[in-house]
Amino acid sequence: MARRPLPRILERGSISLARGRDIARTAADSATDVLHPLLTIGRGLRILAASGRRKWAGTPKEKRGPALFLGAACVLVVALVPYGPLLAMITVMAAAAWQGRDRAPVDEGPGEAQAERLGSLYEALVPYFSVPEDPSPLFSHGGAWDAAFTDYAFDRPGRITRLRIRYPAYFTDGEAESRARIEALLHAKSGRGREYLFDWDEEGNTLDMTVLPPLPTGIAAQRFVTSPGETVLGFTDAGTVQRTLPVREGEEPRDVPPVIWRTGTRATEPHLLAAGQSGSGTSTLLRSIALQALQHGGDVLIVEGAGSGEYSCLTGRTGVLAVECGLGGARAALEWAAQETERRLFAANRARQEGRPAPEDVRRPVWILLDRPSVLGHLAAADGRTDPFALLQVPLRHGRAANVTVVVAEQFDHLELLGEAVWAHTRARVVLGAASVQQITSVLGVPPHTTPTPEVPVGRGYARLGTGVVHRLQVPATPDPYDEGAAAGAREAVLELLPERAKSPTAQPTPVEAT
Numbered sequence: 050m051a052r053r054p055l056p057r058i059l060e061r062g063s064i065s066l067a068r069g070r071d072i073a074r075t076a077a078d079s080a081t082d083v084l085h086p087l088l089t090i091g092r093g094l095r096i097l098a099a100s101g102r103r104k105w106a107g108t109p110k111e112k113r114g115p116a117l118f119l120g121a122a123c124v125l126v127v128a129l130v131p132y133g134p135l136l137a138m139i140t141v142m143a144a145a146a147w148q149g150r151d152r153a154p155v156d157e158g159p160g161e162a163q164a165e166r167l168g169s170l171y172e173a174l175v176p177y178f179s180v181p182e183d184p185s186p187l188f189s190h191g192g193a194w195d196a197a198f199t200d201y202a203f204d205r206p207g208r209i210t211r212l213r214i215r216y217p218a219y220f221t222d223g224e225a226e227s228r229a230r231i232e233a234l235l236h237a238k239s240g241r242g243r244e245y246l247f248d249w250d251e252e253g254n255t256l257d258m259t260v261l262p263p264l265p266t267g268i269a270a271q272r273f274v275t276s277p278g279e280t281v282l283g284f285t286d287a288g289t290v291q292r293t294l295p296v297r298e299g300e301e302p303r304d305v306p307p308v309i310w311r312t313g314t315r316a317t318e319p320h321l322l323a324a325g326q327s328g329s330g331t332s333t334l335l336r337s338i339a340l341q342a343l344q345h346g347g348d349v350l351i352v353e354g355a356g357s358g359e360y361s362c363l364t365g366r367t368g369v370l371a372v373e374c375g376l377g378g379a380r381a382a383l384e385w386a387a388q389e390t391e392r393r394l395f396a397a398n399r400a401r402q403e404g405r406p407a408p409e410d411v412r413r414p415v416w417i418l419l420d421r422p423s424v425l426g427h428l429a430a431a432d433g434r435t436d437p438f439a440l441l442q443v444p445l446r447h448g449r450a451a452n453v454t455v456v457v458a459e460q461f462d463h464l465e466l467l468g469e470a471v472w473a474h475t476r477a478r479v480v481l482g483a484a485s486v487q488q489i490t491s492v493l494g495v496p497p498h499t500t501p502t503p504e505v506p507v508g509r510g511y512a513r514l515g516t517g518v519v520h521r522l523q524v525p526a527t528p529d530p531y532d533e534g535a536a537a538g539a540r541e542a543v544l545e546l547l548p549e550r551a552k553s554p555t556a557q558p559t560p561v562e563a564t
Contacts, residue, residue, distance in 0.1 A: 090142055093149025097141075163203050167194050170209075170238050177231060178216045187217050199255075208240045214256045222251050225496070229486075231256070236500045244521075245500045261286065261499060264523035265305065266506045267298045269542040270337055271525070277345040278313040278414075280338055282479060282512055283522040290520070299538070308512050308520050310477055312454045313414070318515045319449035322467075322475035323458040324492045329482025330508035330524050331458035332359045335418050337527040338456055340546045343368045347414040350386060352379045354424035362530050367548040370415075376428050376437070383440035386417050386453070390444045393451035415453045417444055423463035438468065445474040461488055479522065481510035493519055 108116060127133040159167060171194035178188040178197075187197055200213035212235075221227045232247050235258055239245070248257040264284060273281045273294055281294070284305045293304040312319060321338075325331045336359070339349050349369050351360050356374040364372045373379045397407045406412075419441070426436040444453045457471055461484070480489050483505055490496045493513045499521065508524030528535035530543045 086146070089149040090145045091149070093145030093147065094141075096148045097145060159201070159203070162207055163201075166207070166209065167198055167201065170194075170212075170235070171197060173234060173238050174214070174231070177227075177234070178220055180219065183217065183219075187215065204260075208243075209258075210260045212239070212258045214258070216254055216256060218254050220254075222249055222254075229496075232500065242502060242504070244502055246498065247500075261521070264509065264521060265298060266508075266523060266526065268296050268305065268523075268525050269539045270340055270527040270546055271297060271542060272344060272546070273307070273341065275309070275341070275345075278311055278316070280310045280312065280341050281525070282308045282310050282334070282338075283508065283524040284308065285512075285520040285522060289518070308514075308522055310514060314449060314452055316449060318477040320445060320455040320475045321457070321477040321479065322471060322492070323456070323479040323481065324461055324464060324488075325458075325481035325510065326460060326483065328507065329510070331460075331481055332420055332529075333508050333527045334479065334481065334524045335420055335456060335458055336360065336363075336529070336543070337525050339363060339369075339416065339418060340527065340543070342414065342416045342454075343548050344546070345414075347416050349416045349418065350382055352382055352417070352419045352422065352425070354379070354419070354421035356424075358531075359420065359529055362543070362547060365550050367551045369548075369551075376425055376432070376434075379422075379425050380429075380434075380437040380440070383417075383437050386415075387440050387443040389415065390447055390451045390453050393453070394447055397450065412452060415451075417441070417448075417453065417455045418458075419456070420458045421460065421463075422457065423459060423466045426466060442468070442470045445470045448474075464492070476515045477513075479510060479512045481508060481522075481524065484510075495519060 105113075127137050130136075171188070171192070172190065174197075175188045175190055175192075179186045186192070197215050198212060199215055200211065201209065202211040204210050216222070228247075228249060232245070235247075236245055239258070239260075244261045244263075246259045246261050248259070250256070264286070268284060273296070275281060275294075284296075285308050287306050290306045290308065292307065292309065294307045295302060295304055297303075310318065310321065323331045323334055335351075339351065339360070342349050343366070347368065349363070351363060351369070351372045353360055353372065353374045358374075360372050363369045371378070371382055373382045393411045396411050400407045400411075419438075422438050422441075426438050429436050441455065444451075444455050447453075448455055455475070457467070457475060459467060478493050480492050483503055484501060486496055486501065489501065489511060493511060495513070497511050497519050506523075508522075508526065510522050510524075511519050512522040513519045526536070526539040527543055528539050530540045530547070532540070
């Protein structure tokens with residue numbers, strides 16, 4: 050059977066529809082060109098109206114009457130002046146056209162100096178991102194850098210602040226050594242003295258390099274909005290944590306993302322280890338932790354191995370059990386800490402067997418803060434005594450169940466003197482001050498996600514809680530209030546947080562014998 054031909058209208062329907070779409074698109078573009086001035090003026094009038102509405106809402110109620118009278122007088126004067134309404138309309142239209150103009154910046158591409166810098170960086174990456182067997186290499190000497198660098202930004206001095214790099218799929222981006230070589234090269238070629246964040250997308254074969262802004266250093270010690278069992282170690286970058294805290298930086302309130310360390314009987318990281326060089330801010334961190342512990346009603350025991358008097362402001366304060374600097378006092382304090390931990394364990398176990406909650410003195414948290422305990426160990430060895438630091442094993446092993454928290458601060462040079470119990474039970478780690486990648490990795494367990502800088506302010510470093518990610522950290526300014534070399538505002542802030550002096554020495558709980 051012969052097939053009947055399609056009707057003429059159906060045979061040419063697709064051609065007619067395509068032609069109709071082209072005509073409609075051309076008409077729309079022509080109308081947009083013709084009405085562009087009107088659209089610009091309309092957008093400007095909307096902006097001016099919104100600005101006037103905001104200004105009227107911000108005007109106090111007692112000033113609105115005189116403002117209306119002044120506006121009516123101006124309208125009357127314009128109406129009476131020859132050609133006044135016409136001039137007023139022209140002025141309003143001109144202002145609306147200026148406000149409604151297209152302010153989208155025109156991308157003119159990199160300048161000559163910027164293009165030269167990108168070309169130099171491209172040539173430096175060629176030996177790492179190319180192989181002789183590649184028939185069409187993305188990186189080659191004398192090649193075009195714009196195919197490899199898809200996004201970039203510069204600051205005013207002309208240094209790179211953001212860069213996206215496309216690299217070949219055969220690059221071994223899964224090996225830490227290969228990635229470290231690329232990061233070190235980009236850090237050196239893009240400008241030292243700044244902190245860079247490298248984000249590797251292994252699926253898309255892209256690398257994003259971003260210059261991180263400095264963390265705020267003007268936030269002093271203050272009463273943070275936290276619940277019992279939460280301690281603010283410091284502040285980090287926005288977007289890395291899912292919480293912000295209202296703080297005061299000077300006299301201005303602001304919201305900043307904190308690094309929160311949770312302690313107590315249900316904590317997964319019950320103890321903390323802080324490492325750094327002299328002057329890095331470890332004592333500042335311990336003072337900040339002590340003030341926050343006292344704020345939530347805890348008892349604080351401080352053992353200072355260096356004996357420099359960094360914690361003399363806490364001596365005799367309510368809630369401070371003792372501040373020990375000598376070898377004998379430190380040994381007695383740590384012996385009491387071990388016995389108190391055992392007493393709390395027995396009391397809590399007895400309460401559970403009897404089906405009642407733990408006693409109040411067991412639920413009250415105890416904080417043991419040790420600053421440079423290796424000095425006491427050296428003194429004990431020189432005197433022929435046992436290291437008092439060995440007495441800390443009981444609070445470290447069983448402190449979580451007894452609501453006892455241990456914080457140890459030590460310098461990098463003496464970290465090997467810390468016992469195995471410290472490394473095994475201090476799952477929260479902090480590194481402060483200028484440190485190499487190897488030093489940071491030895492404490493945190495993983496390398497930092499940014500490039501450390503050789504010069505950092507006091508209290509600047511990294512923090513890692515358990516097996517979590519590494520956070521940049523800036524400890525709140527908590528100097529010794531008796532140190533005249535510190536900033537006056539920060540010293541006054543610490544003095545305001547200190548509890549009142551106890552009328553009588555704080556009585557230490559008597560250990561209960563096991564039954």
